[in-house]
Amino acid sequence: MGLQKFPQECNIAITGRCNLRCHYCFYANEMTALADLPTAVWLSFFEELGRLGMMRVCVAGGEPFVRPDLFELIDGLIANRMRYSVLSNGTLIDENMLAKFEVGKRRLRLDYIQISIDGSCAEIHDKSRPGSFEKAIRGLRLLMEHRFPMAVRITINRHNLHDLENTAKLLLEDIGVPSVGTNDAMPIGSGCPNEPEVALTPREYLVAMKTMERLRTRYPGRLTATAGPQARLKMQAEMEEAKRTGVKTTRWGMGYLTACGCIFNKLDFLHDGTIVPCNMLPDLKLGNITTDSLEEIWRDHPTLRALRERRFIAMRDVPGCGDCEWNEYCNGSCPGLAHQMLGDFNLPNPRDCYRRFLEDTKETECPA
Amino acid sequence: MGIDVTPATVLRRNPDVVLREEDTDGALLFNPDTNQIRVLNATGLFVWKFMDGTRDLGAVVASFRESFEEVPQEVEAHALAFAGEMAAAGFLHPTDSPQA
Numbered sequence: 001m002g003l004q005k006f007p008q009e010c011n012i013a014i015t016g017r018c019n020l021r022c023h024y025c026f027y028a029n030e031m032t033a034l035a036d037l038p039t040a041v042w043l044s045f046f047e048e049l050g051r052l053g054m055m056r057v058c059v060a061g062g063e064p065f066v067r068p069d070l071f072e073l074i075d076g077l078i079a080n081r082m083r084y085s086v087l088s089n090g091t092l093i094d095e096n097m098l099a100k101f102e103v104g105k106r107r108l109r110l111d112y113i114q115i116s117i118d119g120s121c122a123e124i125h126d127k128s129r130p131g132s133f134e135k136a137i138r139g140l141r142l143l144m145e146h147r148f149p150m151a152v153r154i155t156i157n158r159h160n161l162h163d164l165e166n167t168a169k170l171l172l173e174d175i176g177v178p179s180v181g182t183n184d185a186m187p188i189g190s191g192c193p194n195e196p197e198v199a200l201t202p203r204e205y206l207v208a209m210k211t212m213e214r215l216r217t218r219y220p221g222r223l224t225a226t227a228g229p230q231a232r233l234k235m236q237a238e239m240e241e242a243k244r245t246g247v248k249t250t251r252w253g254m255g256y257l258t259a260c261g262c263i264f265n266k267l268d269f270l271h272d273g274t275i276v277p278c279n280m281l282p283d284l285k286l287g288n289i290t291t292d293s294l295e296e297i298w299r300d301h302p303t304l305r306a307l308r309e310r311r312f313i314a315m316r317d318v319p320g321c322g323d324c325e326w327n328e329y330c331n332g333s334c335p336g337l338a339h340q341m342l343g344d345f346n347l348p349n350p351r352d353c354y355r356r357f358l359e360d361t362k363e364t365e366c367p368a
Numbered sequence: 369m370g371i372d373v374t375p376a377t378v379l380r381r382n383p384d385v386v387l388r389e390e391d392t393d394g395a396l397l398f399n400p401d402t403n404q405i406r407v408l409n410a411t412g413l414f415v416w417k418f419m420d421g422t423r424d425l426g427a428v429v430a431s432f433r434e435s436f437e438e439v440p441q442e443v444e445a446h447a448l449a450f451a452g453e454m455a456a457a458g459f460l461h462p463t464d465s466p467q468a
Contacts, residue, residue: 005389053388055400078400081385083403105401108401109400
């Protein structure tokens with residue numbers, strides 16, 4: 001995989017403040033530990049991004065809409081020739097907020113606003129995202145009404161596992177959003193202490209996979225995933241196919257620690273300006289936007305180099321994987337979770353181990 | 369589909385377009401207003417850099433001929449087609465006359 005001269009995309013957490021306290025927020029630890037940067041520092045940084053050819057910024061947090069200078073920051077991105085998207089819990093979106101997007105090129109340059117909906121009703125959604133269902137749905141409906149480009153994310157967790165069909169119906173049929181993305185609650189951030197409450201067990205994971213398989217048939221092309229049960233189901237099918245036929249997919253690098261590709265095409269920035277390889281690796285601090293050269297970090301930082309060289313490590317040489325019958329077809333999955341859970345990104349993510357998953361679920365009778 | 373351009377046409381780069389020179393063989397253009405991307409080879413990059421509103425396309429092609437050896441005859445037609453397509457897609461803007 002070739003290394004771009006400078007990444008085309010990045011995630012920027014513009015604030016650590018949030019009006020919610022979700023039970024699996026991956027950013028919860030950083031939100032309380034770090035301080036927000038002032039407007040002028042971000043605007044100066046956006047000028048640097050523009051000079052380097054950054055094309056897309058995902059504006060995240062915290063909750064971006066809590067920043068009173070949000071639109072000043074968005075205008076800074078626009079002035080420096082970038083497009084942007086916003087990740088939001090949706091609860092602060094109202095008519096007044098949407099009207100502000102109509103100024104200048106704010107709407108033209110907006111890729112999408114993503115809102116998280118984790119249940120078909122307040123009783124379920126609010127278990128992991130307390131007190132937010134009605135406001136989030138109101139925000140979502142307003143985006144639909146005003147024809148904003150949008151994305152909706154369901155984070156599959158123990159509370160909504162048996163409500164996925166209702167949630168899909170609410171979003172795709174009743175409200176009519178074009179598509180919905182899914183992932184799952186992970187043991188990171190506030191998901192660590194709350195893991196028993198929110199994170200799926202292997203058997204529950206299997207139920208989620210089967211459910212998503214049914215929903216994909218019911219709603220062709222309208223359910224997407226790059227992680228979580230739906231994505232893993234596809235990946236496992238490809239591993240099975242490769243093992244059966246002896247032909248490896250060219251879509252991703254089987255047999256080596258090749259996941260994931262983020263380190264070749266993006267950087268992430270925390271709300272105090274800390275530069276990290278990915279928001280799933282928030283403690284791998286590469287520098288700070290106020291003091292360090294982005295170009296040098298991108299090209300030469302030893303941690304990024306080590307992450308990029310991970311792809312040369314054969315799965316058969318990874319401790320614990322040498323005798324695995326799947327090691328020629330596995331890619332180790334997310335290095336962020338491996339680092340968070342095992343303290344070493346050169347290990348596979350234990351939550352996505354297919355051998356363990358088969359062992360843990362072999363006697364499971366799953367509802368068809 | 370491009371717009372009609374001739375050797376006398378003067379074009380200038382859309383100032384909102386991002387140029388990313390990824391390596392010595394070419395570059396990428398990104399129009400953030402339309403979300404469109406174009407990949408340029410070395411010839412396209414050369415032409416792009418001359419589209420500053422100060423010279424017409426005939427002059428750009430002449431500069432190209434002066435800068436490289438054994439330039440094929442059809443380079444002018446290719447450059448006009450390229451410029452027309454880029455103008456139609458909003459990467460280049462027509463100007464009434466060369467700007468000082």
